[in-house]
Amino acid sequence: MSVPxxxxxxxxxxRRLATALALLLAQLAVVPAPAHAAGGFFHGVYASIxxxxxxxxxxxxxxxPGTPMPLLVALHGCTENDVGFDLLSGWxxxxxxxGFIVVFPDQSNVVNPATCWNWFLETNQHRGFGEPAIIAGxxxxxxxxxxxxxxxxxxxGVSAGGVMANIMAVTYPDLFASVSVMAGxxxxxxxxxxxxxxxxxxxxxxxxxSRARPVPAIIFQGTADLVVPPSTAYRIAEQWTxxxxxxxxxxxxxxxxxxxxxxxxxxxxxxxxxxxxVEQYMIDGAGHxxxxxxxxxxxxxxxxxDATALTWDFFLAHPKP
Numbered sequence: 001m002s003v004p005x006x007x008x009x010x011x012x013x014x015r016r017l018a019t020a021l022a023l024l025l026a027q028l029a030v031v032p033a034p035a036h037a038a039g040g041f042f043h044g045v046y047a048s049i050x051x052x053x054x055x056x057x058x059x060x061x062x063x064x065p066g067t068p069m070p071l072l073v074a075l076h077g078c079t080e081n082d083v084g085f086d087l088l089s090g091w092x093x094x095x096x097x098x099g100f101i102v103v104f105p106d107q108s109n110v111v112n113p114a115t116c117w118n119w120f121l122e123t124n125q126h127r128g129f130g131e132p133a134i135i136a137g138x139x140x141x142x143x144x145x146x147x148x149x150x151x152x153x154x155x156x157g158v159s160a161g162g163v164m165a166n167i168m169a170v171t172y173p174d175l176f177a178s179v180s181v182m183a184g185x186x187x188x189x190x191x192x193x194x195x196x197x198x199x200x201x202x203x204x205x206x207x208x209x210s211r212a213r214p215v216p217a218i219i220f221q222g223t224a225d226l227v228v229p230p231s232t233a234y235r236i237a238e239q240w241t242x243x244x245x246x247x248x249x250x251x252x253x254x255x256x257x258x259x260x261x262x263x264x265x266x267x268x269x270x271x272x273x274x275x276x277x278v279e280q281y282m283i284d285g286a287g288h289x290x291x292x293x294x295x296x297x298x299x300x301x302x303x304x305x306d307a308t309a310l311t312w313d314f315f316l317a318h319p320k321p
Contacts, residue, residue, distance in 0.1 A: 041058055048133065060072055060099055082104035089126055091156075136172050153177055162179075186200040193232075223285060224285050244277055264284060
C-alpha cells in the first residue's frame with residue numbers, strides 16, 4: 001500500500017457539493033444540530049489541542065433518550081469526505097433500518113491535501129495523541145449527547161480509514177468493542193512487509209498495555225486490489241491472533257458467491273478457547289473499492305458481498321466483554 005496512492009473509494013473534490021445534496025435529498029430528513037434529535041442527520045465540529053475536525057452522523061427514528069443504543073464510528077478513505085463515504089457505504093440507511101447511531105468524522109484537507117487519515121505518522125499511532133485522540137474525542141462527544149450502549153461502540157473504515165479504524169481498536173480497546181477493516185493495513189503498518197505480522201501483533205500488545213485484549217475484527221479485501229496487496233488482509237488477521245495468543249492459521253474456510261456477483265472465500269480465526277475472533281473475506285477479482293457499495297458511486301462494487309450488512313451482523317455478535 002503506497003502512501004501517496006489515491007484512494008479509489010474517493011469522491012473527487014468537485015463532486016462534494018453534489019454528493020452532499022444527493023445524500024440529504026435521498027434521506028429526506030436533515031436535522032442540523034439538536035443533541036437529542038432522532039430520525040435524522042446531525043453535524044458538528046470537534047476541536048482539541050490536536051486539531052479541529054468536522055463530523056456528521058445519523059440518529060435513527062427508533063432512538064429514545066434513556067434507552068442505550070449502539071454507536072458506529074465510520075472513517076472515510078483518501079480524497080473522500082464524510083458525506084461521500086456515507087453515500088457510498090449506506091451506513092445512515094443501515095442505521096435507520098437496524099437501530100444504531102452512526103458518526104462520520106471528516107479529515108481536513110489542511111492536514112492532508114488528499115484528505116487521507118495520517119496513519120503513517122508516529123504521532124497518530126498512539127493513544128491520547130493526534131488523530132486517534134480526535135476520533136476518540138468525537139466518539140465520547142456522541143456518548144455525552146446520546147444514550148449510547150458502552151458495550152456496543154464499534155469502528156469501521158475503508159483504505160486509509162481502514163488503517164485508522166484498526167489503529168483505533170489498538171489504541172482504544174476499552175472504547176471500541178470490535179472493528180471492521182476494508183482494504184486497510186495491520187497496526188504499525190509496514191508497506192514493504194519487511195516486518196512480520198507477528199511483530200505487528202507484539203507492537204499492538206505493547207501499545208494496549210494494561211488494556212490489552214483481542215478485539216474482534218472483520219476484514220474485507222479484494223484479490224485484484226492494486227493499491228493494497230491482498231496479503232495485507234492475512235497480516236491484519238495475524239496481528240489480532242497474536243494479540244490473542246492464538247494460531248494464525250484460519251480454523252474454518254468457506255466459499256460463497258453473491259447472486260449474480262463475485263465469488264469469495266471467508267476465513268474464520270478462533271481464540272484458544274474456540275471463540276470466533278476474526279472473519280476475513282477475500283473477494284475474487286475485486287479491486288480497491290467498497291464491497292457491495294452503492295452503484296450510484298464510481299467507487300462502489302455492487303457485485304461484491306454487502307460489507308455494510310455483514311459488518312453490522314459481525315458487530316451484533318461481538319459486544320465488548
